[in-house]
Amino acid sequence: MTNNITIKNRLLISAVLLSFLLSSCSLDIDETDSLITEGGSSVFNGVENPAGSVDNLYNNISGQIASQEEMYALSEVTSDILLVPTRGTDWGDNGVWRTLHAHTWGPTHRDIVNVWNNKNGAVLRATEVIDPLSKATVEQVAHAKFVRAYNMWIIMDYYGQVPFRNPTDGPDVIPTVYNRSEAYDLIVQDLNDAIAGLPASNPTSDNKTRAVKATARFLLAKVKLNAEVYLGSYGANDLQDVIDLVDQIEADGYSLVGGSYFDLFVGPTFTNSDVIWNVTADVGTKMWSALHYNQAHPENGGGGWNGFTTLAEFYDKFEGPTNDNSIGSGQEERRGYTHTLASTNADNQGFGYGFQLGQMYGWRDGAAVPLETRTGAPLAFTKELPGLVGNNEVTGMRLLKYSPANGAFTSGTVLARFADAHLMRAEAMLRLGNTGGALAEVNELRALRENTPPLSSLDEQGLLDERGRELYQEYVRRNDMIRFGVFDDAWEFKEAGDGHTNLFPIPASALLSNPNLVQNEGY
Structure with a gap:
């Protein structure tokens, strides 16, 4: 990736994250850490400003x-939805x-290493707020427990092992390593504690960037739905707990929302009752990483x-014409549309939604025009690719x-929706x-999406496909494919595997710094 804009984007993101990456892979605390103070402990005497x-x-x-890297790359580019061809x-x-x-x-892959480092650092920072020495309020502790559970869940889900240290441990103490069962228990406990201490849910709030009770219930339902992956089998009540938790989220006023599907994702604020949690991150990298230089x-x-x-195989999971996704072609709503010349105007600047297939248009000097490539050929995206290399x-x-169409760098990325909870x-x-x-x-959900007829039957593959159609690019696809047992299957430009990639490798640097870690099988 040699594009200058991408390089600048990396630098900006690195600057934003720098202050959070103070711990090494072994979660050592450097003596220059601002949290080290004089007093009863030479390591940690509490966070000075819990808020x-x-x-x-x-x-x-x-x-x-x-970023278009890190979690987005590991959750979506590893799946049957996205790829980045050379x-x-x-x-x-x-x-x-x-x-x-x-x-x-x-084990040295950039994104695998960075997610490991960032999420482990976040777990430590949350634990510091939770520690009684920080004297945080009940609500502050609840937020910290939610954030710790969220970050620890990602580590457990991605890597299967979770390093853990107490803030008062000295830098010479090697972090304990929790296996999936141990990490699962702590995550569930943290989320139950967070539910008790977090603010009441408000589905029409104009600020959903902080967790409320429904946010923690959503994550707890997600964790329990994956219990068979994490623990080897479902507990007696896990699946019923998922149903009960979603019922409680619904009782708080969250609901499926009809109307325009893509309007659900227009920020910076999300007052619709479908969105449960969003972050302030703008969505520029999710758009411009895909679009052509001349768009x-x-x-x-x-x-x-x-x-x-995206892949032709994934596109074909949606209903509509096989080789036409232009506006008004009768495709199901969630597949989106590309704008035709007649439908392009100054408001949308020629940009559509969903799958962009065929000739692209733009708004130039007060008129709609067909766009061209840098060599003057028609800018018409093809359904098929030759492979991971050899592309034009x-x-x-x-x-x-x-x-x-909603702005070049609209703020607000959605991380949790009731539609996901409903499908869980x-x-x-x-x-x-x-x-x-x-x-x-x-079918209750499908009835709200235009040109999306009801299903006559349902099995696991059908439900996985429905989750893909509703939730693509929402950081859930890898997790879903593992839970449904198809992540090691073959798909376009990927051969069938032996299942070891259900876990990412422990970074090589982490193994060197923490002998309690053991490399995952197959690496």
């Missing part, structure tokens, strides 16, 4: 979500993108970075869950044998 520390915990999450020399990056899609990554916007004259694409400027459809409840019903109830849940 500010809680702010930083949430800002940390937002800063990481702002175009000439662009987006080569020594293979970091191709290895994610092909599942051939190793400019009044707020971004440099255009896109021409990288990320137009191969591959582009995917816009967030669209520049349906899945729990299906796994408990209530297929009829699960089908009714799915």
Whole structure:
């Protein structure tokens, strides 16, 4: 990836995150750490400003979500939804993108290392707020426990092992390492504690960047729905707990929302009752990493970075014409549309939503015009790609869950929606044998989406497909595919695997600094 805008983006994100990356892979505390004070402990005497520390915990999450790398790459590019093909020399990056899609990554992969470091650092920072020495309020502790649970869940889900240290441990103390079962228990406890101490839910609030009771219930339902992956089997009450938690979220006033599907993702504030949690991160990287250099916007004259694409196999899971996704072609609403010449205007600047296929248009000098590539050929994105290499400027459809039609760098990235919770409840019903109830849940959602007829039957593959159609680019696909047992299957440009990539490797640097860690099988 050689685009200058992308490089600048990395530098900006690095600057935002710098203050949070104070701990090494072994979670050592450097003597220059601002939290070290004089007093009874030479290591830690409490966080001086718990309120500010809680702010930083949430800002940390937002800063990481702002990138097209790290969590976005590991959760979406590793799946059957996104890939980043090399175009000439662009987006080569020594293979970091191709290895994610092909599942051939190793323990020094940039994103695997960075997510490990960032999330482990966040767990320590949250634990410092929770420590009684910090004298945080009940609500501040509840926020810190939610954030710790969220970050620890990602480590447990991605890597299967979770290092942990108490703030009062000296820098020479090697962190304990929790296995999945131990980490699971702490995450569940933290979330139950957070539910008790967090503010009441408010589904129409204009600020959903902080957790409320419903946010913690949502994450707890997500954790319990994956209990079979984490623990080897579901507990007696896990699936019923998922149903009960979603019922409680619904009782708080959160609900499925009809109308325009893509309007649900227009920030910076989200007052609709579907959105449960969002972060302030702008969505620029989710858009411009895919769009072509010549797809400019009044707020971004440099255009896109021409990288990320989506797969024909995923596109074909949606209903509609096979080779036409232009506006008004009868496709189901969630597949989105590309603008035609007649429908392009100054308001949308030629940008559509969802899958961008075929000729692209722009708004130039008061008129709609068909766009061209840098060599003067029609800028028409193709459904098929030749592979992970050998691509040109137009191969591959582009995917816009967030669209520049709403602004070049609109703030607000959605991380939790009731639609996801609703489908989690349906899945729990299906796994408990209530297929009829699960089908009714799915069709209740589909009824709100235009040109999306009801399903006549439902099995696990059908529910996974429905989750893909509703929740693509929302950081859930890798997790879903593992839970449904298909993450090691073959798909376009990826061979079938042996299952070891269900976990990422422990970074090589972490193994060197913490002998309690053991490399995951297959690496």
